[in-house]
Amino acid sequence: MEGKRYAGPLVFGLDIGTRSIVGTVGYKSGNQFIVVAQRVKEHETRAMLDGQIHDIHKVGETISYVKVQLEAAVGRRLNEVCIAAAGRVLRTVTTHVEYPYTGDGEISQEDIYGLVSAGVEKAYEEFLEKKAEMTDGETRFYCVGHSVVRYYLNGYPMGNLEGHKARTIGVDLIATFLPDDVVDGLYKSVELAGLTVSSLTLEPIAAIQLAIPERFRMLNIALLDVGAGTTDISITNDGCILAYGMIPIAGDAFTEEIARHCLVDFATAEKIKQEAGEKENISYTDILLLPQTISAQEVREVTSCLIEKMASQAADKIRELNGDKSVSAVFVVGGGGKMPGYTEAVADKLGIARERVALRGEEVMQQIIFEEEVKKDSLLVTPVGICLNFYEQSNNFIFVSFNDNRVKIYDNSRLTVADAAMQVQFPNDGLFPKRGKALNFTVNGKQRMARGQMGEAAVITINGEPADIYSSIHANDIIKVLESTAGEPAHLTIGDLPESSESLTVFVNDKKVIVPKFASVNGVLKSNYYEIQEKDGIEILNYYTVSQVAEFMDIMPDPRFNVYVNNRLADKDTPVYENFSVLWTLETIPSPIQSLGENMMEDWEEAYPKQEQEIEKEHSDLNDRKKREARRAEEEKSTPEPVEIQVIVNKAPVILGGKPEYIFVDVFDAIEFDLSRPRGMDIVTTLNGRPAQYMEPIRNGDVIEIFWK
Numbered sequence: 277m278e279g280k281r282y283a284g285p286l287v288f289g290l291d292i293g294t295r296s297i298v299g300t301v302g303y304k305s306g307n308q309f310i311v312v313a314q315r316v317k318e319h320e321t322r323a324m325l326d327g328q329i330h331d332i333h334k335v336g337e338t339i340s341y342v343k344v345q346l347e348a349a350v351g352r353r354l355n356e357v358c359i360a361a362a363g364r365v366l367r368t369v370t371t372h373v374e375y376p377y378t379g380d381g382e383i384s385q386e387d388i389y390g391l392v393s394a395g396v397e398k399a400y401e402e403f404l405e406k407k408a409e410m411t412d413g414e415t416r417f418y419c420v421g422h423s424v425v426r427y428y429l430n431g432y433p434m435g436n437l438e439g440h441k442a443r444t445i446g447v448d449l450i451a452t453f454l455p456d457d458v459v460d461g462l463y464k465s466v467e468l469a470g471l472t473v474s475s476l477t478l479e480p481i482a483a484i485q486l487a488i489p490e491r492f493r494m495l496n497i498a499l500l501d502v503g504a505g506t507t508d509i510s511i512t513n514d515g516c517i518l519a520y521g522m523i524p525i526a527g528d529a530f531t532e533e534i535a536r537h538c539l540v541d542f543a544t545a546e547k548i549k550q551e552a553g554e555k556e557n558i559s560y561t562d563i564l565l566l567p568q569t570i571s572a573q574e575v576r577e578v579t580s581c582l583i584e585k586m587a588s589q590a591a592d593k594i595r596e597l598n599g600d601k602s603v604s605a606v607f608v609v610g611g612g613g614k615m616p617g618y619t620e621a622v623a624d625k626l627g628i629a630r631e632r633v634a635l636r637g638e639e640v641m642q643q644i645i646f647e648e649e650v651k652k653d654s655l656l657v658t659p660v661g662i663c664l665n666f667y668e669q670s671n672n673f674i675f676v677s678f679n680d681n682r683v684k685i686y687d688n689s690r691l692t693v694a695d696a697a698m699q700v701q702f703p704n705d706g707l708f709p710k711r712g713k714a715l716n717f718t719v720n721g722k723q724r725m726a727r728g729q730m731g732e733a734a735v736i737t738i739n740g741e742p743a744d745i746y747s748s749i750h751a752n753d754i755i756k757v758l759e760s761t762a763g764e765p766a767h768l769t770i771g772d773l774p775e776s777s778e779s780l781t782v783f784v785n786d787k788k789v790i791v792p793k794f795a796s797v798n799g800v801l802k803s804n805y806y807e808i809q810e811k812d813g814i815e816i817l818n819y820y821t822v823s824q825v826a827e828f829m830d831i832m833p834d835p836r837f838n839v840y841v842n843n844r845l846a847d848k849d850t851p852v853y854e855n856f857s858v859l860w861t862l863e864t865i866p867s868p869i870q871s872l873g874e875n876m877m878e879d880w881e882e883a884y885p886k887q888e889q890e891i892e893k894e895h896s897d898l899n900d901r902k903k904r905e906a907r908r909a910e911e912e913k914s915t916p917e918p919v920e921i922q923v924i925v926n927k928a929p930v931i932l933g934g935k936p937e938y939i940f941v942d943v944f945d946a947i948e949f950d951l952s953r954p955r956g957m958d959i960v961t962t963l964n965g966r967p968a969q970y971m972e973p974i975r976n977g978d979v980i981e982i983f984w985k
Contacts, residue, residue: 280351282312288346289358289663290339291479292462294324294504294528295546295611297335298659299342301350309664311646313349314656317342322542325505325528328362329461336468343469356474358666359462360482360658361420362506366522367453369399369406374428374446383437383445388427391437391447393690396422399451417453419686421478423517424449435515452478452520456684463684475666480508480520482661485668486644487607487636488512498594498603500622501658502612504528507590511597519597523589527612530579537578538570539563548575553614576616587621594626602626606633609657674751678702693736694745696755706759707745709733715766717812719775726808729763770795771804775816782825783857791820791828819931823848825858833860844945853931855948921976926983932974940980941970949982960985 284303291298296318302311323334347354373395377383400419427434428446437445459476466473483501493512501508505528509521527549535545539562551558552575559569594603603626608619613635623633637653644660646652674687678696685691685699697707712728735758736743749755770776779790795802796815808814822839826832826848833839837860841850852858920933923943930946932938940963961968962981974980 283310286312286350286352286354287358287663287666288354288356289659289666290342290466291482291659291662292324292329292335292339292359292465294362294506294526295319297338297342298656299339299346300659300663301346301354302660302663304667308643308645309660311644311648311650311660313346313648314646314650314659315342315345315349317345328458328505329465332461332464333468335461335465339465339471340469343471355471357466357471358475358477358662359466359473360477360479360662360665361454361458361462362479362503362508362522366478366520367403367417368520369403369451369453370425370448370519371395371399371402371451372446372448373398374431374444377442377445382439382441385438387445388437391427391445392422392424392449395447395449396451399449400453403451403453416456418456418459418684419451420454420459420476421481422449422451423481423520425516425518426514450517450520452481454478460684477662477665478508478520479503479658480510480522481517482665483508483609483658484510484512484517485661485664486640486657487609487661489640490515493517496598496604498598498606500590500606500608500610500613502526502608502610502618503658504531504612507586507610507612509590509593509597511594511603513598521593521597523586523593525586525589527610527615529582529586530612530615533579533582534575538568549615552576553616572616579615580617583615583617583621587618587625590622591625602628604628604632607636608633609636609654611655613654676749676752677754679755679757691749692745693738693743693747693749693755693757696749697745697757702757703759707734707757709760710762712763713765715768715808716810717808717814719773719814720816726766726768728766731761731763734758734760768808769804770797770802770806770808770814773814773816776804778816780818780820780852780854782820782852782855784825784829785859785861786857789825789829791825793817794820794824819851819853821848822846822850822852822858825852837862838864842945842947851931851933853946856946857948921974923974923977924979926981938974939971940968940974943974943980943982947982959983 282303283305286301286303289300291300296316299315300311301313302309304310317338319334319338321331321334323329323331323338329335343354343357373391375394377387396419399422403417403419425448427437428444428448429437429440430443431446434440462476463473480499480501484499487499487501488497488510494515496511496513499510499512501510503526505524505526507523507526509523510517511519511521531542531545531549534540534548535542538545538548538560540548540560541563544560548558548560548570552572555572557569557571558575559567562568591602594606595601605628606619606622606626608622613619619633619635620630623630626633635654636657637655640657641652641660644652650656674685674691676683676685676696678700679702681700683696683699685695694707697704709730709732711730714728715726717724717726734745736745736747737756738747738749739754743755773795776793776795779792782789782791792804794817795804795806796817797806797808798813820828822841839846839848839850840857840859840861841852842856843859846858918934918936920931921938922929922931924930925943925947930943932942932946935942940961960981960983961970963972963974964979968980
């Protein structure tokens with residue numbers, strides 16, 4: 277088809293309304309939009325009700341008729357079209373996104389696009405979370421548009437981010453969602469006419485493009501787009517669009533009321549409604565084929581109650597969307613808003629001056645040039661706005677095949693395999709390698725977990741070519757995803773634990789011996805080859821018994837030998853801790869206190885004669901206290917169970933075990949402190965920072981110091 281030449285690429289917009297379909301073709305030239313052709317075709321039947329398609333084939337035929345008429349007018353084929361959906365079952369989500377700006381330079385349009393895209397994705401996630409609250413939880417919704425409410429630069433509101441330097445950038449936006457049956461009906465009707473959708477928006481978004489220019493959006497204004505089946509509502513303030521809404525009543529309600537009053541069919545009633553705004557008296561024929569006449573005044577009287585009802589609902593919705601308060605002004609577009617008395621009723625219900633509610637038509641089309649003779653009125657605002665919206669955002673849906681299922685996805689120009697997977701609710705862990713079952717256990721009372729092995733990632737192809745979850749997808753791509761696999765469950769032995777590599781150093785008959793630590797699992801000794809099981813309680817023992825030391829050294833001491841641990845008489849079950857000494861001997865070794873009374877006194881007689889009497893008295897008192905303590909122990913009716921405590925001696929932990937209670941002097945049995953070789957004039961002993969008495973009790977956690985002065 278030979279076409280005319282135009283100064284810019286043509287945009288084809290369709291306003292698929294309840295009563296009629298309006299097709300507009302034009303192009304943008306500077307700040308103006310040139311409409312080169314516009315055609316209107318009313319539905320021959322009620323193929324649409326309340327803004328929703330009921331008969332897809334009938335609507336498709338009407339679209340095809342309008343398309344053919346426009347192709348003849350512009351002299352070229354039209355293949356792509358911009359459309360808008362009514363907000364009959366609209367859902368909206370307002371969200372906020374903010375994150376650090378990592379760029380080195382100024383904020384670019386690409387950065388802003390990424391920010392807005394992140395906002396739309398977050399809104400979609402929040403919408404899915406609320407989906408369960410809807411009446412039909414199985415209904416699938418699609419994002420059909422979004423509007424930026426406000427940008428933020430370093431936490432402060434900003435009109436335009438581009439060119440600024442930032443630490444953080446953010447955005448408030450409104451995303452709008454419609455059920456897939458509404459969207460599918462529109463797409464199918466357009467496809468039947470041989471067209472593909474290049475842009476999809478909402479009717480209130482399209483109308484506001486023209487009806488409320490950005491310079492007016494600093495004011496608190498409501499837009500009412502009164503169509504045939506629905507009344508779409510938008511609210512502006514502070515330079516942005518704050519909210520969208522809808523009430524399910526509009527111009528068709530007037531027509532139906534007139535039809536009932538005049539006893540005529542819907543088409544005749546629609547004609548009466550239109551002529552009531554132009555003539556004083558309207559002639560018609562009723563269903564009994566009787567000629568009738570009705571005055572415009574009577575039409576207004578018949579519809580007055582309905583006008584009050586519509587105005588009241590519109591005012592209530594405006595207040596709801598505007599934070600429970602009225603607006604400063606209301607702009608009305610659409611054919612339904614032309615009913616006499618409607619704008620006045622809305623003003624009265626909102627409590628604002630009547631002149632502040634007005635039809636918007638020719639006055640908002642100063643930058644719209646019609647090459648054909650067309651009357652500029654409120655009926656044209658939405659059709660032209662649909663075309664203008666194409667330049668604001670190219671948001672449409674594409675179809676792909678995902679594991680042999682046809683999937684429709686909102687196209688944000690950055691679609692990936694992950695987006696398609698999310699749309700079909702493919703399990704997220706089916707895309708990423710899955711770990712095998714973890715192993716949970718405790719080591720010395722502290723929780724531990726060993727992770728399972730990683731499995732194989734999902735095998736993904738696009739049109740038969742290898743891909744991954746981040747691969748871009750386009751219309752009609754064939755995506756195949758073989759779900760990822762789980763790895764082996766966690767396996768761990770005692771020997772794999774880092775604690776198992778630790779060892780104890782003990783001194784056996786003055787020989788240094790290093791022994792590996794034992795592990796107890798659920799109270800039973802286990803080797804390093806033991807495989808840990810779920811919820812095992814593992815204790816890495818920090819001591820050996822005397823018999824275990826002998827077994828490790830592969831020795832069998834003579835039974836006649838005495839065994840000493842830290843110079844204190846012991847037996848085969850006596851615990852041996854880090855740096856403890858073990859001695860097998862036929863001799864009898866005096867206790868450390870006895871040594872202090874004998875050996876140390878002998879060594880000190882020569883070196884420190886002046887302290888001799890004091891030391892003798894001190895150790896005499898010590899022996900007396902020990903005897904008294906022994907007598908008290910014998911007098912006790914029952915002996916408490918032996919316990920084990922830990923104290924801190926000279927900043928190092930020391931374990932005391934095997935007795936029901938402990939006194940200070942017991943510490944000498946557990947530390948290396950040679951009382952037989954004096955290294956000063958006196959022994960300093962402190963307990964929790966104060967001077968200590970040899971016979972006073974000590975408890976778990978006490979802090980002790982012992983040194984020569």
